[in-house]
Amino acid sequence: MDSMEMKVNRLPAPTWNWLRMNGTETAARVGGEGAFAAEVPAGVADETLPAPSLRCASGMGPDVERLVEEAALPVRRYAAAGKVDEALRFSFDYADGAAAFNAVELETGEGGELTAVMDFRSAPGAAGFAGAQTKMALGRNSLLRLVQIQRLGGGLTFFNDVGARCADGARVELIQLALGGGNVFMGAQCALEGRRSALKADVGYLLRGTERLDMNYTALHEGRRTQSEINASGVLREKAFKLFRGTIDFRRGAAQASGDEKEDVLLLDDGVVNRTIPLILCGEDDVTGNHGATIGRLDDRLLFYLESRGLPRDDAYEMMARARVAAVAAKIPDETTRRGVERWLNGGTNDE
Numbered sequence: 001m002d003s004m005e006m007k008v009n010r011l012p013a014p015t016w017n018w019l020r021m022n023g024t025e026t027a028a029r030v031g032g033e034g035a036f037a038a039e040v041p042a043g044v045a046d047e048t049l050p051a052p053s054l055r056c057a058s059g060m061g062p063d064v065e066r067l068v069e070e071a072a073l074p075v076r077r078y079a080a081a082g083k084v085d086e087a088l089r090f091s092f093d094y095a096d097g098a099a100a101f102n103a104v105e106l107e108t109g110e111g112g113e114l115t116a117v118m119d120f121r122s123a124p125g126a127a128g129f130a131g132a133q134t135k136m137a138l139g140r141n142s143l144l145r146l147v148q149i150q151r152l153g154g155g156l157t158f159f160n161d162v163g164a165r166c167a168d169g170a171r172v173e174l175i176q177l178a179l180g181g182g183n184v185f186m187g188a189q190c191a192l193e194g195r196r197s198a199l200k201a202d203v204g205y206l207l208r209g210t211e212r213l214d215m216n217y218t219a220l221h222e223g224r225r226t227q228s229e230i231n232a233s234g235v236l237r238e239k240a241f242k243l244f245r246g247t248i249d250f251r252r253g254a255a256q257a258s259g260d261e262k263e264d265v266l267l268l269d270d271g272v273v274n275r276t277i278p279l280i281l282c283g284e285d286d287v288t289g290n291h292g293a294t295i296g297r298l299d300d301r302l303l304f305y306l307e308s309r310g311l312p313r314d315d316a317y318e319m320m321a322r323a324r325v326a327a328v329a330a331k332i333p334d335e336t337t338r339r340g341v342e343r344w345l346n347g348g349t350n351d352e
Helices: 062-070 300-310 311-327 335-345
Strands: 002-009 024-028 036-039 042-050 074-081 088-094 098-108 113-122 127-138 143-149 155-166 171-178 181-190 198-207 212-221 228-237 242-251 257-265 275-281 287-296
Touching: 002 062, 002 155, 024 155, 024 198, 062 098, 062 127, 074 113, 088 098, 088 127, 098 113, 098 143, 113 127, 113 155, 113 335, 127 171, 143 155, 143 198, 143 311, 143 335, 155 198, 171 181, 171 311, 181 198, 181 228, 198 212, 198 242, 198 311, 212 228, 212 257, 228 242, 228 311, 242 287, 257 275, 257 311, 275 287, 300 311, 311 335
Parallel strands: 074 098, 088 113, 098 127, 113 143, 127 155, 143 171, 155 181, 171 198, 181 212, 198 228, 212 242, 228 257, 242 275, 257 287
Antiparallel strands: 002 024, 036 088, 042 074
8 A cells, every 4th residue: 555644643632733742643654464473372262354343442543543444454353251371472573674564353251361462573773664453342340461562673663553442340451661663653542431440551661862752542431430540651862752642531421430640751861852741631520530740860879879889870871771661571461571571671682
C-alpha cells in the first residue's frame, strides 16, 4: 500500500493548539504482515481471521484502525477459556528496510487467566517502519497480563497500539518497556465497562541520542467501582524527546470509581525535551482521581558521593538509568522474559 498520512495519539479532550500536544501527524507504509514466531501453550486456542473481530477503541486512535483495514492484514486471534499457567510468547524480529505490521487479538473467558509476552527486536542499525496492534477482550472475573518489550534500531519508526475492554471484575495488567527505536509511538486505551473492573499499567523507557517517544494512555471508566493505575517511569539522555499523555476519563454512571496516574522522569542531559500532559475528565461526581509528575536530575551530592567512591560520572549516570528501567522490568511475571531484559540492561544483545 502507499504511504498513509495519519494523526495518532489524539487527546480525548483537546487542549491549546500552540502546545502541540493534542496529537501527532505522521505517515506509515505497510507492505504486509510482519514475520513472527509464537509459542502457544496448552489451553490457548489460536486462529487466523481475515479481518478484526474485536470492536474496541485503541490508544493510538482510529487512523491505526484504518491502516489495518486498508493493508488487508490477517488478524491472529488467541483465546484462553480457563487459567493458563504458561506464557503465550511472541517474537517479532524486523530486518533493515521493514514495512511490516501485525494485528493480534487476545481473549480471556469467564474466570480465565493469561499472560502474553511480545518481544519486538531488530538489529541496532535497522531502519524502516514496523508496528503492532493488540486488542483484548476480558470476560467476567478474568485476568490478562500483557508484557511488551521494545529493543529496536535507531532508524525504525514503530507503532505499538493497544485497546482493551473489560467485563465485570476483569483486570488488565500492562507492562511496557521502550528501550530503543528512532521514532516510537505508543498508545493504550482500556474501557472499564464492567463493575469492579480494573487496569494497571506500568511503562518504562530509556531514550538516548535523538530517539523520540510519543505516548497516549487512557483509562475509560464506565462501570461502577472501577479502578485504574497508570505509572510511567523513564530516563532521557543526550537529545532525546518524550511526550506523555495520560487521561483518566470518568463517564456518567462510574460511581465510586478511582483512578491514579503518575510519571517519574529522570533528565540526564541539558539537550533533552520532556513533555507531559496529565488529564482527568469527570462526567460523574462520586469519583476519585489523582495525577502527578516528578521531573528531575541526579542530585549533585549523590554524584559527588559516587565519584568519591571511585565511580566515574558517566558510569554513575548509566547505573542510575539502568536502575530506573530495571524497577519496571522487575514487575514482569514471566521469569524467562524478565531475565532476558535484565541481561540486556547489563550489556547483553538482542539475541540473548
